[in-house]
Amino acid sequence: MLRVGLTGGLASGKSFVGRALADLGxxxxxxxxxxxxxIQPGGEAYEAVVAxxxxxxLDPDGAVNRAKLAEIVFNDPERLARLxxxxxxxxxxxxxELMAELARRDPGGIAVxxxxxxxxxxxxxxxxxxxxAWCRPExxxxxxxxxxxxREQALARLRQQMPxxxxxxYAHYIIDTSGSHEETLRQVRELYxxxxxxxx
Numbered sequence: 001m002l003r004v005g006l007t008g009g010l011a012s013g014k015s016f017v018g019r020a021l022a023d024l025g026x027x028x029x030x031x032x033x034x035x036x037x038x039i040q041p042g043g044e045a046y047e048a049v050v051a052x053x054x055x056x057x058l059d060p061d062g063a064v065n066r067a068k069l070a071e072i073v074f075n076d077p078e079r080l081a082r083l084x085x086x087x088x089x090x091x092x093x094x095x096x097e098l099m100a101e102l103a104r105r106d107p108g109g110i111a112v113x114x115x116x117x118x119x120x121x122x123x124x125x126x127x128x129x130x131x132x133a134w135c136r137p138e139x140x141x142x143x144x145x146x147x148x149x150x151r152e153q154a155l156a157r158l159r160q161q162m163p164x165x166x167x168x169x170y171a172h173y174i175i176d177t178s179g180s181h182e183e184t185l186r187q188v189r190e191l192y193x194x195x196x197x198x199x200x
Contacts, residue, residue, distance in 0.1 A: 013177030
């Protein structure tokens with residue numbers, strides 16, 4: 001099975017690219033979703049995260065309010081590092097379990113792990129190919145604002161991520177998401193055919 005890491009940054013279009021690859025037949029694993037599961041009640045990191053950040057991050061039903069947690073960690077690199085230390089090992093283990101399961105079911109398939117900070121964590125080394133969803137920094141901010149973040153929140157998150165231009169040197173393939181959806185999809189189809197050839 002071909003193991004592909006798909007990365008980008010805040011609002012760079014990586015989820016759009018991931019869904020498009022899944023529509024073409026890749027197996028998509030979303031690190032953000034695995035992280036969300038890990039910190040919710042019953043998740044492996046829930047108790048440790050609540051102990052670390054306090055009951056103020058909880059909704060009345062006991063679920064972790066991710067917006068409150070984000071407000072804390074994206075303004076404090078040390079707290080963010082602490083959160084990552086609690087959650088990332090669990091997410092990585094789960095990714096590996098899912099990829100092993102997929103490899104058994106579909107040995108000639110393509111597993112795509114979508115993760116924002118694949119390069120920052122060194123996790124990119126676990127993959128056969130790295131794909132970067134790229135757009136201009138001002139587009140990242142515009143898109144983040146459209147999603148409901150304030151400019152300050154967007155900038156705080158971008159400060160914690162390696163700039164997309166810096167990530168380019170780690171990528172085997174770059175999908176430029178700065179144009180239309182149709183143009184992005186055209187690039188994704190080309191990428192899929194390349195990956196399919198390698199997987200064969």
